[in-house]
Amino acid sequence: MSKHASTSPGEDLEELDLMIDNMETASQEMEVKKILDGLRGVRAGRVVQGGAWVSYHADTITMEKICAALQQAGYQAGVFQNSDPPVTGTSAE
Structure with missing residues (x-):
C-alpha cells in the first residue's frame, strides 16, 4: 500500500483499512457507509464484509477520529492497516 493515494492532481490522501467485527448485516454495512460518508475529511469509503477501506485527508481527520465515530x-x-507509517493489527480503542 502506498503512502499517499492521489485521486486528482495535488490531492494527497491517506489510506486506512478497518476491521469492524460486529458489522454483520447489509443494513449495518449501509449504516457504516453513511457514517463514513458523513465524516469531514473522508474522501471515499468502501464497506466490505467485516471491515471498510477509507481514503481520507490526514490534515482534516485522524484515523482515531474515524474509528471513534464508528465506535460511538x-x-x-479498529485499524487493520494504515498507510503512514504502514502499521498492521493495531487498534484505535
Missing part, C-alpha cells in the same frame, strides 16, 4: 455508533472498529 456501537461498532467494534
Whole structure:
C-alpha cells in the first residue's frame, strides 16, 4: 500500500483499512457507509464484509477520529492497516 493515494492532481490522501467485527448485516454495512460518508475529511469509503477501506485527508481527520465515530455508533472498529507509517493489527480503542 502506498503512502499517499492521489485521486486528482495535488490531492494527497491517506489510506486506512478497518476491521469492524460486529458489522454483520447489509443494513449495518449501509449504516457504516453513511457514517463514513458523513465524516469531514473522508474522501471515499468502501464497506466490505467485516471491515471498510477509507481514503481520507490526514490534515482534516485522524484515523482515531474515524474509528471513534464508528465506535460511538456501537461498532467494534479498529485499524487493520494504515498507510503512514504502514502499521498492521493495531487498534484505535
